[in-house]
Amino acid sequence: MKKTALNDESFFAMVYEVVKRIPHGRVTSYGAIAAYLGTRGSARMVGWAMNASHNSLDSIPAHRVVNRKGLLTGKHHFGSPDLMQQLLKSEGISIIDDHIQNFEKVFWDPAKELGGHDL
């Protein structure tokens, strides 16, 4: 029986699936996704997958993925350094000086939210 929605899909595909499952007005971290995929030490690979997200046919809300400090480290990859902040702001997330306010409130952990859905 299937234990998880995460199976023999490529690492990139799994990251995309998790990112697309991020609720509106929520954010998560690279490490959280990596940990959910079982590659906790490879948080960089999650960021790398995000970098390749433009290659995916689906729209990946990469602006909802930040580092564990709640800092918009990837904002420079959106084409405009302010785009990521504006997108998060539009979802009800307050951002000051590139760092998310109430980060613990808007943080969405896949291992916690999805870790009981089908896992």
Place this chain on the structure above:
DNA sequence: ACGCTGACTATTA
């Protein structure tokens, strides 16, 4: 093949 880089994280001081 080798070394460097990178949208990261944890540990130690």
Place this chain on the structure above:
DNA sequence: CTAATAGCCAGCG
């Protein structure tokens, strides 16, 4: 809080 170090793994010259 900052700074330094180690681990991680794919892509590029």
